[in-house]
Amino acid sequence: MRALAWHGKHDVRVDSVDDPEILNPRDAILRVTATAICGSDLHLYDGVIPTMEAGDILGHEFMGVVEEVGSGVGNLKVGDRVVVPFAIACGACFFCKEQLYSCCDNSNPAANQELGEAAFGASTAGLFGYSHLTGGYAGGQAEYVRVPFADVGPLKVAEGLEDLDVLFLSDILPTGWMAAENCQIGPRDTVAIWGAGPVGLFAAQSALLMDAAQVIVIDHHPGRLALARQLGALTIDYRAVDVLEALSDLTGGLGPDAVIDAVGMESHGLSADNLIDRAKTAVKLSTERPHALRQAIMACRKGGRVSMPGVYGGMADSFPLGAVMQKGLTIRTGQTHVQRYMPMLLDLIEGGRIDTTFLVSHEMPLSQGPEAYDMFRNRQNEVTKVVLRP
Amino acid sequence: MERRPDGSRGDGALLLAAGAAAVAAGVAAWAMKPKPPSGEDSDAPRHAWRELPEVVGASLTIDAPADELYRRWRSFRDFDAFMPNVVEVRPVGAHGEADWTVKGPANADFHFRSRIVEDVPGQRIAWEAEGSPARHRGQVEFEETPRGTVVRLEMDFDPPGGAVGMAAAKLVGMVNANDPKRVARQALKRLKQLMETGEVARATPNYGEGATA
Numbered sequence: 001m002r003a004l005a006w007h008g009k010h011d012v013r014v015d016s017v018d019d020p021e022i023l024n025p026r027d028a029i030l031r032v033t034a035t036a037i038c039g040s041d042l043h044l045y046d047g048v049i050p051t052m053e054a055g056d057i058l059g060h061e062f063m064g065v066v067e068e069v070g071s072g073v074g075n076l077k078v079g080d081r082v083v084v085p086f087a088i089a090c091g092a093c094f095f096c097k098e099q100l101y102s103c104c105d106n107s108n109p110a111a112n113q114e115l116g117e118a119a120f121g122a123s124t125a126g127l128f129g130y131s132h133l134t135g136g137y138a139g140g141q142a143e144y145v146r147v148p149f150a151d152v153g154p155l156k157v158a159e160g161l162e163d164l165d166v167l168f169l170s171d172i173l174p175t176g177w178m179a180a181e182n183c184q185i186g187p188r189d190t191v192a193i194w195g196a197g198p199v200g201l202f203a204a205q206s207a208l209l210m211d212a213a214q215v216i217v218i219d220h221h222p223g224r225l226a227l228a229r230q231l232g233a234l235t236i237d238y239r240a241v242d243v244l245e246a247l248s249d250l251t252g253g254l255g256p257d258a259v260i261d262a263v264g265m266e267s268h269g270l271s272a273d274n275l276i277d278r279a280k281t282a283v284k285l286s287t288e289r290p291h292a293l294r295q296a297i298m299a300c301r302k303g304g305r306v307s308m309p310g311v312y313g314g315m316a317d318s319f320p321l322g323a324v325m326q327k328g329l330t331i332r333t334g335q336t337h338v339q340r341y342m343p344m345l346l347d348l349i350e351g352g353r354i355d356t357t358f359l360v361s362h363e364m365p366l367s368q369g370p371e372a373y374d375m376f377r378n379r380q381n382e383v384t385k386v387v388l389r390p
Numbered sequence: 391m392e393r394r395p396d397g398s399r400g401d402g403a404l405l406l407a408a409g410a411a412a413v414a415a416g417v418a419a420w421a422m423k424p425k426p427p428s429g430e431d432s433d434a435p436r437h438a439w440r441e442l443p444e445v446v447g448a449s450l451t452i453d454a455p456a457d458e459l460y461r462r463w464r465s466f467r468d469f470d471a472f473m474p475n476v477v478e479v480r481p482v483g484a485h486g487e488a489d490w491t492v493k494g495p496a497n498a499d500f501h502f503r504s505r506i507v508e509d510v511p512g513q514r515i516a517w518e519a520e521g522s523p524a525r526h527r528g529q530v531e532f533e534e535t536p537r538g539t540v541v542r543l544e545m546d547f548d549p550p551g552g553a554v555g556m557a558a559a560k561l562v563g564m565v566n567a568n569d570p571k572r573v574a575r576q577a578l579k580r581l582k583q584l585m586e587t588g589e590v591a592r593a594t595p596n597y598g599e600g601a602t603a
Contacts, residue, residue, distance in 0.1 A: 023592055023595060024589040024591075024592065025588065026588070072588065090583075090591075092453065092586045092587050093453070093582075093586055093587075094537065105579075106582065106583045107591055108591060109591045109593055110575075110576040110579040110580045110583070113576075113579060126591060135593050136593040136594070137593045138593070148591065
């Protein structure tokens with residue numbers, strides 16, 4: 001089959017590889033019908049995520065049709081159309097039972113767990129297409145993909161919905177929703193969101209559905225800010241205005257009640273320095289420069305909430321811990337527990353309360369994947385979200 | 391040292407400073423040196439004691455009854471399912487002895503015989519493995535708690551030994567590891583995966599050998 005494979009910095013290729021096979025009884029094999037490139041894929045593209053190997057297949061946002069099921073999968077049959085969560089969850093461990101699916105104990109192969117333990121103190125769930133620290137699982141930017149624990153993650157989709165209506169249930173829509181939920185929004189609240197990429201836009205959409213009084217989105221790409229306004233948010237271009245002053249005014253001097261960092265680690269923030277003194281393996285993480293997060297913490301009102309869906313992987317440089325402590329802020333974060341939100345969000349989509357298609361700026365065949373990565377990386381004003389069709 | 395006009399020697403302050411530095415260095419060295427736990431941290435397992443690097447171990451909570459975990463361990467069946475460097479375990483005789491074949495460095499197999507020295511059904515199994523170079527003592531304990539069964543594994547590679555003990559530890563843990571603690575930790579993790587999900591997680595046909603150094 002054909003698949004998009006990582007071969008180094010800014011080097012994604014369409015490779016011809018073996019089709020995936022059932023390895024465990026609870027696996028399923030999917031024929032991929034639609035898959036997207038994520039903002040976090042760009043960190044892989046930029047070569048700053050450690051433990052990637054040449055030939056690794058990319059992609060963690062995908063959906064498709066079941067081609068084959070293992071003997072242990074009772075709820076799916078060949079021909080079912082499903083959307084798959086980007087994090088693999090076993091459904092049985094302590095964390096899955098607490099609905100902390102992205103913290104699953106059992107989906108990351110034991111040998112790979114050493115890397116996460118060295119870097120973070122504990123290993124988290126296996127992910128599709130996101131380095132060997134998360135299990136080295138082949139991703140879904142391919143014609144076929146192997147889905148472990150297929151009886152837990154994949155969500156069946158009814159025929160009346162188009163692929164683009166539901167594809168983003170795999171990651172970014174639940175991510176935006178969880179980011180807004182972590183703001184603990186009350187009816188008089190102002191939520192300020194840094195980053196008008198797909199996650200920031202879905203977070204804004206979710207915050208408005210949660211009846212925030214006011215949602216303010218901060219970015220500099222005019223195209224993306226326009227999308228935010230379309231959703232009903234106010235917008236600030238940080239290159240044109242002083243963000244803290246503007247936010248203070250828009251909140252009558254109080255500051256936003258909740259802030260969302262939908263930017264995450266800057267792509268150039270990771271280099272080859274090793275700052276993990278316990279790691280015996282070479283997990284090469286270094287300081288990240290969280291400019292957006294720092295500003296969000298400074299802006300947040302006293303006693304407010306900081307929601308961090310943006311991905312971080314290492315240590316942060318000049319993190320304003322004093323501001324967090326002195327203002328008594330609450331930080332809520334984590335890799336999205338997609339399985340927790342999928343059914344509810346699918347209902348909202350079916351009921352017409354959420355439209356996700358506004359986000360898709362480009363649809364291209366899988367064979368143009370390398371070009372798609374380049375566009376997504378370098379033309380962020382025109383390119384909001386690229387969907388690939390194998 | 392010169393005498394000062396008032397007759398005192400200038401070296402007094404210097405000596406005092408040097409003495410203080412020596413004491414401080416001694417204190418620092420003493421503080422860093424591994425020592426046996428005192429009363430208040432004797433609750434820590436031996437494999438966590440700094441002065442015993444040859445003792446390795448791990449604990450995990452597994453959502454399965456203690457009896458079931460005990461029986462799986464005691465039967466010696468399917469160890470290769472959760473210890474990938476184990477090629478074969480053959481029970482020998484009626485007194486808990488077993489012959490092990492384990493993959494070592496450069497894919498060469500090595501052998502040792504283990505003997506059970508303590509056997510409390512549902513609770514504890516302790517064994518000795520004779521035959522250099524893999525000789526060690528080990529024990530596994532099963533304790534039911536509200537969150538599941540806590541499985542505590544400990545292996546002592548130095549009865550007695552030192553450098554030889556560490557070499558034995560490395561040998562038993564050689565596949566996919568240069569840290570003997572990994573053997574204990576990964577074995578328990580795979581056992582947990584097997585008991586809680588019915589499968590051992592893998593990204594490739596082998597045991598998720600995607601981990602890179």
